[in-house]
Amino acid sequence: MTDTLDIADTLVAGIEAGERRVLARLITLLESTRTDHRATATAALDRLLPRTGGAVRCGLSGPPGVGKSTFVEALGRRLTGAGQTVAVLAVDASSRRSGGSILGDKTRMPTLARDPHAFIRPSPASATLGGVARGTRDAVLACEAFGFDVVLVETVGVGQSEVAVADVVDTFVLLVAAGAGDELQGIKRGIMELADVVAVTKADGEQVAAADRAVADHRVAVHLLRRRHPGWEPPVLACSAVTGGGIAEVWAAATAHHALLAGDGTLDRRRAEQATAALWAEVRDRLVGDLLDHPAVVAARPDVESRVDAGELTPTGAADELLRAFRGA
Template sequence: MQINPQELAEGIRSGDRRALAKGITLVESTRADHREAAARLLELIMPYTGNSIRLGISGVPGVGKSTFIESFGNHVISQGHRLAVLAVDPTSALSGGSILGDKTRMETLARHPDAYIRPSPAGQTLGGVTRRTRETLLLCEAAGFDVIIVETVGVGQSETAVAQMTDMFLLLLLPGGGDELQGIKRGIMELADLILVNKADGDQQAAANRTVADYRMAVHFLHPRSRHWQVQVEPLSALQGEGVQKIWQTVEEYRQALGDAGEIESRRAAQARAWMWSETADSLLGELKENEAVKALVDQLEADVTAGRIPATVAAKQLVEAFLG
């Protein structure tokens, strides 16, 4: 099938959901001809990107991310916005895509004409998954979605990757228990611009209030990501929709504060530069692995490194020298 990037770009800009789905499938493809068409498509839509607020969301399993995104998303849409939800799940290739279930859990959101939910692209490496998610984010912006949520599944390296492609990072916690009990590393806490204690309802209300108070104290000891913003901690009942309006208000305040300071613009510029070098490294590594001279050396060098006969640095130098010929 012949792909016309110009037609696809026009379809995406006109709000055609089928064109957007085709565009995302194209940027997720690893075929060489598709990568070329995808690069052209991204060039065409670039002038129409950047007009959204990009939100990263993370939390431990069972914290209620899907319920929160459904409740928050519906509120955001009721305020006149269009919402896209993307997922970064480096395990999806192995698990079959744990995020796929979220489309069924976010039932009202999934059916809303002003919402678009996209499961994580299959990819065994975090780098591969985040690369495609970045490109998908740009396509969604070009299609007119002005609030983009990038959800990360699990707690680990993916948080850092998501923080590096968004403007604001939201961390969801459960009532009670410290960081260790919730499996949250200090580094992840330091990524957060807004901490939400979910399930603040029923018999967990008191525990949630105590957790909010504890974290409000704790954030003063953390190094903030921005000198223009003090990390906020808020209670939330995603199930009952309580606190959702306040959270959206906080997002708007954050956007205003960092936008006025020029920090969102400078942060995105730094993200774009980092993305360029990441793409360069990925492309070079791909070329190197396919090089015949390199392939001829790999098995022996891997065996030597594994057996401890030579250090990895020496083996790497030999591979690079073989590649450069």
């Protein structure tokens, strides 16, 4: 316990002193699956909570190939050029077989990675639902405690990742590629309903006309959807990370949405609801982990699973058996 508190003291002091290597270490501990690492990081973060809450938390997601990293670099450079500090939490794809991840975001954002006013942190998504790594919410808080003005969370665009990122940010920007009809067909209604801003990327060169059509089509789609917040219809804007065109307008829309939430109290309520949801998600994760590690469950699991596979036992009946083993009944 003493070691945990001593390390937590060092982490807190380092964050307060603006030491980036300490921020990186804190996030590493927050993402760790080791109990002692998590305990140390949590002790530090609990003490840093009064320093959090001041950043604009913005999530960015979209299908693979839409140019998320290129967009983030262009946006990040514009923000740092305007005197703001930016943290980028780039949740990377992981292999379910090997557990390895590409973690190449610093390579994909070479200029921003060298910017002294920016901090890029790639995190493996592992098997967490939706691709948002366990600990991403805590990493956002760590970056806020460090003093960053803006925290961008970029996620893999696979299935439920958009839903997951929307649960840890204030404003959600959905990136879609120029091409209109085909892309619109592939975007689920639920994901479109989460978007606070829609940005049509790669609106340059020969793609300008296609981008204009995509903007028109997505505006129609957005207009027909249920609004997340009264008085705010998500704008659909074209942009190009190559030319820089439209990047400022997309960010202006994102900050206008953030200001609207802050102005009527919705921002505080949303963050409180997100924190409570994260609490129970953590409880569920830990309970499942405890169950899977329980000796009686470990012993019973192979037989139970084989009977389910053979059609001799229903999943519900199998769950009952494992839970009885866990409870010692």
